[in-house]
Amino acid sequence: MRCFTVLGPSQTGKSTVVEKLGSLEGTPRKSSSPYGLNLTEFTFGNEAWCALDAPGPNEALAHAQHALLASDACILCVSSAPEEAVLAAPYLRIIEASGTPCILFVNRMDEPRGRVRDVIAALQDYASHTLLLRQIPIREGDRIIGSCDLISERAWRYREGQPSALIAIPESTAEREHEARTELLEQLSEFDDRLLEELIEDREPSSDALYAISSRVLRENRIIPVLIGAASHGNGMMRLMKALRHEAPPVGILRQRLAQRGTVDESKLVAVSFHAYHRQNVGKTVLVRALGEGLRQGASLGGSSLGAVQNLANGRSNSAVLPAPGDVFATVKSDHLPVPSLLTAGAVVAPPEWTEPPTPMLERILVPGSERDENKLSETLAKLSETDRGLKVLQEEGTGAQLVRAQGPVHLRELCRTLAEVFHISVTDRTPSPTYRETIAKPSEVHYRHRKQTGGAGQFADVKLSIHPNERGQGFTFGETIKGGAVPRNYFPAVEAGAREAMEKGPLGFEVIDVGVTLLDGQYHAVDSSEHAFRTASKMGVRQALAEGSTVLMQPVFRSEFHIPSVYSGSLVQIVSALNGQVLGFDRDETAKGWDIFRALVPGGALDDLARALRSATQGIGYFSKTFDHFEELYGKEADAIVRAKEKSGSAH
Known part of the structure; x- marks a missing residue:
């Protein structure tokens, strides 16, 4: 079985592409995951195929990443509108990171929304691979009525619900065809010395030779060929499927690629798990693609026995099924298999780094x-x-x-x-509440005596304490300047423990941070003093000092790192500033063409608004990660509202 993923932004016709490809030579068999990844099995050219239809929203990007782990190749569906090219940026990013051979399909060409060359130019801003146009549209006025293959130099007229008709290249298209073909030959010659020699000597290369070169450079993941069509009308589907059949690499190449990019011996790599979901009364179902021989129910996979092997279409188990290399199957009672993962008979191997999804916001x-x-x-x-x-x-x-x-x-x-x-x-x-803290703005001293007489031995402890602000981030500190044994040394730990206990909740209702406490003086009683008494005196004394002092609300501030297409970088400055954040700067993302890494400090209370604003400004493409950086003072109406809310929540309990 050969397997490919169809992915791309929402509204680019991915599911229609899969449906039309699967129906070219029969009736496809479709199965769906509750989480949106659809599988379609079909036959084409006497070969079994499985298409993985990845959901379109950027929030589901992880499913597309995991599907690529099991795919020989992929089809990236894009809009025919140049201004929407940026929506494909996240998909180009994960495709190139994965090393998966890709065919780019410009869909919905029946809608006149722009010129193909402009679409390719806009997409090239986000692709490190050369985007190589293999077809050009044939136009009648504003309508696209067919396409011309730049390798075979054959023209085809689209026919609704029927195979396209072979026609002569129209005169109106001939000049553009010659120009586009010349560009294609020049780009292919960069990967083939013989072709370069033929071009230099002004000899016409054969179509068979050009198809062979195209197949090789796709299998080697050197270029991304571009085909066009309109899946809803069946236009361009046969050409797309033939490109997959003749140019996409076999499963053995996938096995090599995963071994090279992972930490596993190719000879031991027998399968990959790429998707899982839970079903009522069934439990966990794992989707697996076989890469080697010997898989069957009860065989060792990932260090334990493989559970029941199921038919993808009807979910029925069949112990007689022996998945061959390339086959995609479902298994239950295989809870030991994590997703995604590379699998040997005896171990589970972590998947490559590129399968890590964006940080959830x-x-x-x-x-x-x-x-x-x-x-x-x-x-x-x-x-x-x-x-x-x-x-x-x-x-x-x-x-x-x-x-x-x-x-x-x-x-x-x-x-x-x-x-x-x-x-x-x-x-x-x-929505969760940020983790607020409080501290003091100025030093103070307190004298507190704890005395309790209940018959028999009583409780007595007398402490004089100094309380002062510490440097930001220094936390709690304790010291003593006792002279002459006013308080025995064995009670110092109890005084410190009481002070720490008082810091757990300050006057505003939050944990107190960055405060130092010093034991200056005190008294003890030979009979009634104890660790408990000094702990109590210290705790009550510190609480009194905090209540009488000038406490300040502290808000958490996070160092945030944004990953966004470069066209959106300018809008982030306004977003961060509007949320009382601080812009730190940005750099080009060296791992993804056309992307920037933008850094800022953002208050914790603004993170939810930040996520919403980022989704809106970047059409759902941008994402950010955050790490706690420091606490800072918060004053005014915002601080008052937070304290009132804390008091209200406390009284509710």
């Missing part, structure tokens, strides 16, 4: 609908995060509530739908 607390839901939620989220690398599961600091990081609102809705439909867990979501 949307943070939400999931609130279970009942106590039963609460008991199941943590375990279920752990299961789902195993099959969805774009999802991160944590616990909210302070409350322990379930916090999820999703790729965006669509991803979050899919998560909640899966929880409800598959696991019968009802949840709502809310």
